[in-house]
Amino acid sequence: MVKIDHLLSRVEKPGRYVGGEFNAVVKEWDGVDVKIAFAFPDVYEVGMSHLGLHILYDTVNRRPDALMERVFAPWPDMEHLMRREGIPLFALESRRPLCEFDVVAFTLPYELTYSNVVNMLDLAGLPLAAAARDDRYPLVIAGGPCAFNPEPLADFIDVFFIGEGEEGIHDFIDAFQAGRRQALTRRELLLVLAKMPGFYVPELYRVSYRENGGIASITPATGGIPARVRRRLVHDLDAAPFPTRPIVPYLSPVHDRAVLEVFRGCTRGCRFCQAGMIYRPVRERSMDRLLGLAEELLRQTGYDELSLASLSTVDYTRLRELLAALDARYRRERVSLSLPSLRADAFAVDIARTIQEVRKSTLTFAPEAGTQRLRNVINKQVTEEDLLRAVEAAFRAGWLRVKLYFMLGLPTETDADVEGIAALARKVLEVGRECGVPKGRLSVTVSVASFVPKAHSPFQWEPQAPLEVLAARQARLKELLRGPGLAFHWHDPRTSFLEAVFARGDRRLGAVLREARARGCRFDGWREHFRYEAWLEAFSAAGLAPENYAYRRYDYDEILPWEHIDSGVSKEFLAVEHRRALRGEVTVDCRGGVCTGCGVCPALDAAPRLEVGAGGAV
């Protein structure tokens, strides 16, 4: 057990490191067979908002023969003290060093946490390279959305888990125990795991490269393991466990409320979106199950806000009924309901109106592109009319502020599309004035992110727009959005550049991650810690040009770095979608009953599951 009390009075937020929250599970160490540290490569407040953490923590800790504790990336003030005093990275529940665990399980929520993954291994005192860790060290596994292109972290991770973990984690623990009973060596255990569906052991796959920098082949280095690792998914979400006793942190996490996952998957088919591909098909929880879970969740946490989470909650078939039922049950108890993101249409605003009667702060929409042409390219099926009707409904219902999310640098984007963003924002402002929103209080905020091509999305072959182009378009937009009532927010395109490199990178980038960590790179998603110059030095020290990953157009017939990871959605479908995008053709949502042929259902023996609605559908 590490001693940290003397450090705590010297760090910004000691509550990040002490655990002891309500519903935290502290098991008797010696009575448990398999000990897993769940590692989240960002700060506590971010990690504690991550639903995946709560799901796996609950799933594992329900087993009497296993335990899961938590560890987060220590903020640089704490890291500094830990390094100075030689204190290894420890888990919150038992305060034991990570090296005493059997397994360290990372989740990979976004690419900009990779430097933290490597740094946490270092802080834990583990050899960074998977190949350098022998039987004395914990097994290091990783999952989450970024595991769908695991290659940049291939050097550091023993096993990646591809897909949804509720069932896979049990298979893993069972295999681990069996391996221990049979006294398997680490290498023998890895071979066993590599034969199991959903488990990818990078050191058992060989990658060779072409002279132009692309990949020549990815092949199993040994017999009996699949050429492609197929994603796991939960077929019946109603039968899957859901954490109704999540840890209730003392410190306010980013999202400080109870989370109820209404459904998984989204088939709207936005072509830039990775999540919209890798979580298919749509599986809705039944309304009965949701109401039961909500009841238990609120009783066990004491939260006064319930967030109905999913990739697009407004699409839930029986949403109106669900909201009405929740409202009827919990209004008296002052529980407010929230939806994470809104579709830009009047129905969505109507829904928002029913759940936010009092506090009408800001309403957020994501049209993503400024012209209809470009919205068709990205398959964001919202028209200008939809949006304007939506904001009109919002202003009439009493909202004063509207926030609009866009992406810059989307494929085929021209200056006209950039100008379209500003024009759209001005129209929204105009609607607000017409609705009589007082001048001083009316505000329209435009927030732009830079497009990042993601593995397994229809835009996976697309290059990212060069930094200069993104900067110029941001500047142009900033100019166009001057004026009363308008505000403009943007993200640093350099972080998006780094994100693009790792999103489509291969395993050679492992060398860059080492170099970057050694140069002090961490918390790259945090403006105050992002060190672009150090990253450029790291690339040059590793002899790799980041532009070759971010700016290169990958060929349809080229072997992609993630070719051996099978999401269930066929590469042919992605290519068809990509071609349709370039022609400006939209593709429907299969919720309507028309199969778009993405391939996921036959590949994974799955099917969309929609609540049969009694008048809830729109």
Added chain:
Amino acid sequence: MARYRVAYAQNGPARWIGHLDIMRAFARAARRAGLPLAYTRGFNPRPKMSFAAPLPVGMRGENEYVDLELEETLPTSEVARYLRHALPPGLELLAVRRVPDGAPAPMSVLDRARYLCHGTLTEVLPPAEIEDRLASFLARGEIWVARRNGEQPRDIRPGIRSIAVRSADGEISLAMELKAGSQGNVRPEEVLRALSEVLPLDPDSFDLARTALIARDGRLLWDCGKVLERNAQRNSGDFT
């Protein structure tokens, strides 16, 4: 409406939690306990809770108080029973008693607090020598200290009511009674910092606990409000 005073200890992990987070933790615990919390009116209704004094981050609290207002009257034993199991580790319920509606908020009658500070001397001194140095320290008319970040120094001597010392084998315990509340509050760290000029100690390494919160009339805050209650319904706090 019914008002209850809850006595609790704050220790373990919870000592590292700031006051705002502790307030939220109490509100959630009350909801989990199913207590019918009363809420303020207005656009942003908040549970009616009134804490005696925020506990500084890092300090243990052995006897802290919060007043909760409920919409219904419940037996104190029931409030205690429900709340005890709903509190997170580190917030330990000690007792619950009724407080009459008209009683002043605990914060408004707070005058001073007692602390126990325990640490190691950086150099061993005989107990008599330590007591002498402490006595001459207290005999000063003024003691000027600055809080950490370049704040104006101020005289804390008027806020020091008493300091008693016990020491043995290089360990030292200081029991302090210091002014508390919104006016003239003195923190034990400040006293330790001033003391470190006359005694060989490192203020940052001390374990600090607040042991009692005391009203102007010298009673524990726990007991304030009892007088008003004399003619009202007798429901005083049995230590559950």
